[in-house]
Amino acid sequence: MVLAIVETLSALTAPLRAPKPKDWTAAERDVRDGFHAGDLIVAAPAWADPVMRMHLGDLIPIPTAGRMDAARFSRIWEIDQRGARAPEARGGRVVLERHHGALTVRQIERAAANVSYDFLARWNDAQVSRVDASGTALPCPYQGDRFQCPQIGFNYVRRQLVEVDTALRWALLAQPVERARVVIEFPAVVLGREIAIATGLSNVWMRKAGKGPVDLTVAIDGKPALHVTTLNESGWLISHVDTAARAGQTAAVRFEVSSPAPYARHFAFAAEARS
Amino acid sequence: MSWPASPVKRDRLIALVLGIATVGWLLVAEKSEGFGRDEGQYMRAGERYWGWFEELADNIKHRAAARSFSQAGIDRYWGDNAPDHPVIMKTLYGLSWRAFHRCTCMGPARGLHPIPVRGRHITLPLFARDSTAFRFPAMLFSGLLIAMVYLLARRFVPRPAAAAGAVLALAQPHYFFHAPIACFDAPITTMAFAVGFAYWKSLRSAAWGIGCGAVWGIALGTKHNAWFMPVFLAAHYVWMRRDDILRRHRPPRIPLAFVSMAALGPLIFFAHWPWLWPAPMARVHMYFNRHLQHEHYNFEYLGINWNNPPTDLAHKLIRTTFPFVSTSLTVPVTTLALAIWGAVVLLRRRRGAAVVEGGAPEAAPDGARPSWLRPGADVDRAPGAFLATQIFGPLCLLAVPSTPIFGGVKHFMPAMPFLAVAAAIGVAALTRVVAAQVRDLSRPRVLRALPAALALLVCLPAVAETERSQPDGLSHYNLLAGGFAGGASLGMNRQFWAYCVAPMLGWINDDHTDNRRMYWHDVLGDALHMYKREGRLDMAVGDTGAAEAGIQASAMGLLTWEKHWAIYEGWFWESYGTVKPAFVRDREGVPLVIGYKRNVR
Numbered sequence: 001m002v003l004a005i006v007e008t009l010s011a012l013t014a015p016l017r018a019p020k021p022k023d024w025t026a027a028e029r030d031v032r033d034g035f036h037a038g039d040l041i042v043a044a045p046a047w048a049d050p051v052m053r054m055h056l057g058d059l060i061p062i063p064t065a066g067r068m069d070a071a072r073f074s075r076i077w078e079i080d081q082r083g084a085r086a087p088e089a090r091g092g093r094v095v096l097e098r099h100h101g102a103l104t105v106r107q108i109e110r111a112a113a114n115v116s117y118d119f120l121a122r123w124n125d126a127q128v129s130r131v132d133a134s135g136t137a138l139p140c141p142y143q144g145d146r147f148q149c150p151q152i153g154f155n156y157v158r159r160q161l162v163e164v165d166t167a168l169r170w171a172l173l174a175q176p177v178e179r180a181r182v183v184i185e186f187p188a189v190v191l192g193r194e195i196a197i198a199t200g201l202s203n204v205w206m207r208k209a210g211k212g213p214v215d216l217t218v219a220i221d222g223k224p225a226l227h228v229t230t231l232n233e234s235g236w237l238i239s240h241v242d243t244a245a246r247a248g249q250t251a252a253v254r255f256e257v258s259s260p261a262p263y264a265r266h267f268a269f270a271a272e273a274r275s
Numbered sequence: 276m277s278w279p280a281s282p283v284k285r286d287r288l289i290a291l292v293l294g295i296a297t298v299g300w301l302l303v304a305e306k307s308e309g310f311g312r313d314e315g316q317y318m319r320a321g322e323r324y325w326g327w328f329e330e331l332a333d334n335i336k337h338r339a340a341a342r343s344f345s346q347a348g349i350d351r352y353w354g355d356n357a358p359d360h361p362v363i364m365k366t367l368y369g370l371s372w373r374a375f376h377r378c379t380c381m382g383p384a385r386g387l388h389p390i391p392v393r394g395r396h397i398t399l400p401l402f403a404r405d406s407t408a409f410r411f412p413a414m415l416f417s418g419l420l421i422a423m424v425y426l427l428a429r430r431f432v433p434r435p436a437a438a439a440g441a442v443l444a445l446a447q448p449h450y451f452f453h454a455p456i457a458c459f460d461a462p463i464t465t466m467a468f469a470v471g472f473a474y475w476k477s478l479r480s481a482a483w484g485i486g487c488g489a490v491w492g493i494a495l496g497t498k499h500n501a502w503f504m505p506v507f508l509a510a511h512y513v514w515m516r517r518d519d520i521l522r523r524h525r526p527p528r529i530p531l532a533f534v535s536m537a538a539l540g541p542l543i544f545f546a547h548w549p550w551l552w553p554a555p556m557a558r559v560h561m562y563f564n565r566h567l568q569h570e571h572y573n574f575e576y577l578g579i580n581w582n583n584p585p586t587d588l589a590h591k592l593i594r595t596t597f598p599f600v601s602t603s604l605t606v607p608v609t610t611l612a613l614a615i616w617g618a619v620v621l622l623r624r625r626r627g628a629a630v631v632e633g634g635a636p637e638a639a640p641d642g643a644r645p646s647w648l649r650p651g652a653d654v655d656r657a658p659g660a661f662l663a664t665q666i667f668g669p670l671c672l673l674a675v676p677s678t679p680i681f682g683g684v685k686h687f688m689p690a691m692p693f694l695a696v697a698a699a700i701g702v703a704a705l706t707r708v709v710a711a712q713v714r715d716l717s718r719p720r721v722l723r724a725l726p727a728a729l730a731l732l733v734c735l736p737a738v739a740e741t742e743r744s745q746p747d748g749l750s751h752y753n754l755l756a757g758g759f760a761g762g763a764s765l766g767m768n769r770q771f772w773a774y775c776v777a778p779m780l781g782w783i784n785d786d787h788t789d790n791r792r793m794y795w796h797d798v799l800g801d802a803l804h805m806y807k808r809e810g811r812l813d814m815a816v817g818d819t820g821a822a823e824a825g826i827q828a829s830a831m832g833l834l835t836w837e838k839h840w841a842i843y844e845g846w847f848w849e850s851y852g853t854v855k856p857a858f859v860r861d862r863e864g865v866p867l868v869i870g871y872k873r874n875v876r
Contacts, residue, residue, distance in 0.1 A: 001709075001729075001732060003608060003609050004609045004736050007607060007608055008739045012739055015863055018760070018864040019864050050866040050869050051861060051866055053854050054858070056855075057855025058855050062854060102864075160849070161845040161849055162842075162845070163845060166580050166841045168844065204582070204842065
């Protein structure tokens with residue numbers, strides 16, 4: 001009987017506990033008042049993100065919405081409800097906290113990574129080629145919006161929004177091809193303490209259709225530094241290469257993408273050299 | 276009207292009232308539910324099937340009836356939505372539409388009908404909207420179900436508890452959402468219960484033994500779930516007659532009900548579906564293959580997007596939990612608790628004893644002897660095992676990791692009315708416990724009112740949750756989950772097939788410029804036609820087509836939020852140059868539909 005009463009009351013009052021438009025308007029005002037270019041705005045729980053973007057989406061560039069991770073952001077605005085907290089805001093110092101009905105706005109400051117080289121922002125600096133099993137390299141020139149390799153239409157490298165693990169990411173799409181390696185080399189990368197590399201398979205239909213693994217090898221000045229195998233289940237996996245010993249130096253960083261079963265393998269990656 | 280003296284007549288009257296009240300509630304609720312991609316197809320098919328009858332009448336008039344029975348004459352109409360689903364419900368939807376819609380068919384939407392409109396339809400215009408007329412048979416089936424739940428529960432418990440069981444069968448947000456729409460999941464739930472009930476009666480009635488076969492035949496013509504029903508019944512039958520095997524060392528006799536099902540079921544199935552007639556074997560084969568090889572659509576469960584059968588052990592185990600966890604997070608918690616209590620009562624019951632005091636079981640025939648005609652006459656009919664097989668049969672079927680789960684709860688909904696009967700037994704047990712307390716207080720007036728008061732009390736949360744959930748029952752989760760928001764946080768499926776856009780039609784209609792280039796995402800043409808036919812959507816609203824090209828050609832558009840559609844939102848961002856939606860339709864803060872406009876910053 002107690003359960004029946006509790007459940008009834010819960011059903012009747014639950015709609016009242018949800019954030020109202022005026023709560024969002026007030027939260028929006030707080031964020032706009034204190035927002036600086038380069039700040040990150042997040043919603044918690046993450047499923048509230050579209051509502052947050054409806055109010056503040058004009059302050060969120062597409063690359064920020066599809067960010068590799070939140071390491072480079074020192075100021076984060078978190079709008080939360082129901083006691084949830086955003087993982088992006090973890091470990092920071094709350095410098096402002098305001099409550100608006102069912103919403104809480106927090107401004108969080110924290111030590112951010114200093115990005116010495118953003119491979120996505122500098123993707124036009126890359127030299128792309130396809131290297132076949134005999135070692136012959138075919139250059140893939142930049143054409144319009146992509147590096148297009150010869151003869152195979154889908155064999156290109158392009159910066160675009162991709163869906164990995166049902167989330168949107170701003171990344172380089174580089175599909176592997178049969179019996180060859182797709183090579184993307186950045187000749188002059190300013191190294192930091194590490195290179196963070198995120199990898200994943202786009203998109204949901206391709207993950208349904210294909211099963212093959214995709215191998216990514218990263219070499220710095222010709223020396224292998226990382227090997228990652230990406231599977232359908234890998235999600236958006238972030239790996240780290242320690243470059244602390246060479247921080248501040250300039251080096252060539254080479255990414256090689258290959259797969260023993262490249263059917264429907266829309267491999268995507270993003271990377272940053274960081275201190 | 277006076278209160279009938281006969282207890283049987285009283286129960287029938289109560290069942291009738293419950294059935295009518297069910298249809299009434301559904302008629303009030305259905306108008307806010309949009310059209311999903313499947314429902315739009317079934318409405319289209321139903322109207323087209325009507326076209327066959329129309330043409331048959333013409334052909335008879337011209338002494339050429341054989342034309343309607345030629346392969347071309349059949350396939351022109353009955354080929355729609357074949358081999359996907361048999362046609363009893365779709366035919367009823369089409370006939371109901373033809374009989375009860377208010378005809379505006381000669382107006383601007385005339386060209387949106389799947390068959391030519393030759394002139395103004397003469398109808399009995401019960402319903403203002405075409406879709407209500409299509410949906411009406413589904414609501415009648417739900418009314419029938421609720422009446423039957425009462426009548427079966429009444430075999431075990433007193434009237435107030437049986438009535439509570441009937442209400443608890445209806446007041447389940449996911450079932451209630453499906454109940455009024457022109458699909459098959461609620462009707463097959465009715466038919467599963469009807470088959471179970473007929474079988475139960477057949478254990479002591481030869482007439483129902485024959486009737487059971489006919490009822491199963493109708494179930495086969497409703498949806499393919501029916502093919503599994505004999506397995507669940509056989510499991511109960513073997514348990515009920517286990518002494519034949521364990522003590523008499525012989526298999527139990529095959530009962531009349533099973534013989535009747537084997538004979539009448541396929542016959543009715545074949546006879547009801549004209550599309551099968553030109554090539555019976557080949558087309559039955561196509562029908563089975565359609566479902567045996569059904570694609571695994573995308574479906575979110577516990578934060579994972581499932582669109583293939585799992586291959587590793589961990590995912591197989593998670594996938595196996597799906598029907599059980601989904602049930603525990605979608606059925607009102609009070610209903611679940613009462614069903615568990617009912618299960619305990621049934622477990623503790625001794626063979627031959629009443630389930631609880633106050634039920635109205637059929638008496639065993641006089642001089643009961645073992646007989647295949649009345650195979651439950653000489654033994655205890657094991658009501659606990661009966662309910663258990665009917666509840667866990669559909670759940671276990673959907674627990675097999677290789678079965679697709681894209682329809683979520685609807686695929687094992689036939690378990691739910693039996694669960695409600697178990698809950699009715701729980702209500703009776705609760706009443707007994709509370710009555711014992713009140714008896715100590717020596718208050719006879721309270722004691723008399725208690726059963727009805729308790730029945731009312733335990734129905735309140737289910738009714739409140741159901742009202743709260745509408746028109747988004749697919750997105751609703753119970754108190755254990757934490758409602759809409761809790762379901763989203765747990766990564767439970769939010770919705771499917773774009774039923775959720777109806778409340779956004781005003782937002783779309785209001786923009787007379789951009790809506791000419793409207794991107795509709797998962798809302799398919801059949802649903803758009805129906806919205807326009809009913810005047811809910813401006814006739815000039817456009818449709819830029821599917822996927823990325825559709826978004827690129829659009830000036831505004833919408834995205835129904837499901838986990839696997841993320842890339843579509845990315846196409847909006849890239850094409851419109853912004854991540855800012857113009858409108859978000861949410862329930863208790865949980866986004867369901869995201870609307871974009873190209874020129875909004």
